Amino acid sequence: MRQLIARLRARLWVKLALFGVLGVAATHTLHLVIGRDLASRAVLQEQVARGQDVARLVARQVTDAMLVEDAVSLQEAVENAARSQNVAWCFIERDGRVFASTFTDGTPAGLVGVRPKGQAPGPLILRVGNRRYLDVGAPLLGGAAGVVRVGLDLEPLAKTRHDLGVYLGLVALATIAVGVLAALLVGRKVTRPAQALLSAAAGFDPAVGAEPVPVRGSDEFAELTVRFNEMMARLHAAHAEYQASVRKAASSERLVALGSLVAGVAHEVNNPLAGLKNVQAAFRKGELSPERHQEYVELMGDALGRIEAIVGRLLEFGRPRPLALAPLRPQDLVREISRLAGAAARQRGVTLAELDEVVGAGRVMGDRLQLGQALLNLVLNALHVTPRGGAVRLRCRERPGWLGVAVEDDGPGIPPELRDRVLDPFFTTKPEGEGTGLGLSVTRAIVDAHHGELEFAFPAAGGTTVTLWLRAGAP
């Protein structure tokens, strides 16, 4: 149980943590992608604006110099521009010819020719080898006097992008860590009440009832705990009610069984009564020798003793009692019941045979009287279904760890469609007034109280064999 709870708890934790991590990871991937994209685009725009500013400044500065072909001023201007941060190049060209340039060994034709002649220069990203540059231009006198071209190195931009990625990644990791921690804490918070409920459910015995699970907090789990406690209380109450009804049923069934026994008992009481009557008649004549007198007195005593024993057994049988466990031998149980039901069997013309093939002297722990009632119920049922001239056999049985008493009858057996219902309360095949239908369910309640088993078998030869199994062993 503890292991199960630990496993459930771990699974819940893992699920919660996983959800947390996935959620945080997804959100931060988005942040990373979007944030980096937005930021790097903003930085790029900033670079474009800066490049254009530099280019325009140079353009304003060099227009006159360009018109008067002042190569020195032009060169000064482009070199000044190149001193700005990140400016990789600056040159002035018109119709493919370069007027001034920061490339001291000559300006690459590929770079100059990247923009079609006379077109208004929008920003371009130029990939030169594995480096990227931003190229912007500013026209001189609308392009008629040439174009100032400025190249900005985008390497710092890439670095900014990278740094931003690292920064956002670290933030994401930190958030994921916090998320996992939060998931674990939440998991703990959620699993603790769940664990309490699980333990209570596992240990709940409707017969005993249970201490209500303490209600913590005010969330769904608190509500669940309240409902759970209520449910346990209802189960306990229902069980008590059931027990009461079983006790009641058992007592009424006992009375029915008594009824069944009464005829036989009457017969049994009759013999000693006849003896007593004879003795009484002899006493009335008064011509008895002292020896005879003594003998008759002893006979009277015997007869009265027998009657007392029979009535005592009946009284004992009819009285409801709490379960009183004591070591007992199944053979004794068989003997007692066969004696109790012997008269009823004889009256029905059915042989009640006690098959003495018992092995060993194993004993069980049980309530002699309650087990007696259970076995009696089985025997009475067997007698009821066995036709006149047939037999009901009581047999002691054994299997590893168990001892049993089997009741075999020569009846018609139980139709397959009814077999599942024989243990239901109030199920009966007897005519109205002969049974309450509680016999087998009471028997079963008694067997259950002894942690025993009821086994039904339907031999091919016919009839029914019901075995009452009890756990072997007694101190």
Add this chain to the structure above:
Amino acid sequence: MRASGWLLAAALVWTGACREVTIEEVTVTLDGGLAPTAFGGPRGLDTELRVSVASILSPTDAYAGYAELVEHLARELGRTVSLSQRRSYRETNELLAAGRIDFAFVCTGGYADLLRWGERVEVLAVPVIDGAMTYQSLVIVPASSRATRLEDLAGKRFAFTDELSLSGFAYPTWAVRQRGLDPRRFFSASYFTASHDRSIEAVARGLVDGAAVDSHVWRQLVKARPALAAQVRIIEQSEPLGVPPVVALERLDPELRARLRAALLSLHQDEDGRRLLERLGIERFAEPPEALYGSALEVIRGAGR
């Protein structure tokens, strides 16, 4: 879980869509040789005519005014005409003297200098402005200045335009000398701004206390930038002087010179020409009368150069 999946997909689509507006990327190879440089390159074809405009205006303003006129002349002559500009009158003169240009819109002072050095140049035509072939030198001060005469500028800062300029240098020097003063000591400081429009701006902004400028440039500026003109006041003006001419080298083919002159003289006869002239504030080009530059040469000589 599913929701977050959709969210992720939407975000990817979104970022993908946003990527479309980013800047075009081009791969450039640097092994395609070097681009040609502009200066010191091979001279143009022999059929090309080369012209220069003296820096009466700043290079940018001059370009705006003359580039189209030059193109127009090129069409009229059926020749390529290229325009070269320089910062000073002397540089333009030197281009002419070296034969690096064929004709030029020089200023009167520059023309006088060419004559002085015996350069063989011919006046092709002169502009007619407000019905006259003359202009004046104007001595200007900031509108807030208390100066009312040239003498009031003694010990002040003064802006000249160009050492060869008649209206921007020779005239004020001559005028100071006429008053029996030493032009080299009259002003506390003097600067050369290289063009008349920049001189006017220097006065308007109070960078200098006075300047001498071309009346033609002044009138153009009053029209174009009245707010700037309002910040400047004229305290003295010269006698009428011969306007800056268009000159050609005498060694240029006479037939070509004749066609060039004809093209200039007939500019006002077609609509496109009139539009170009109007932009320069010129009514038309005309042949100069005899002795147009007599007074100008006198001022230059009187200035002591």
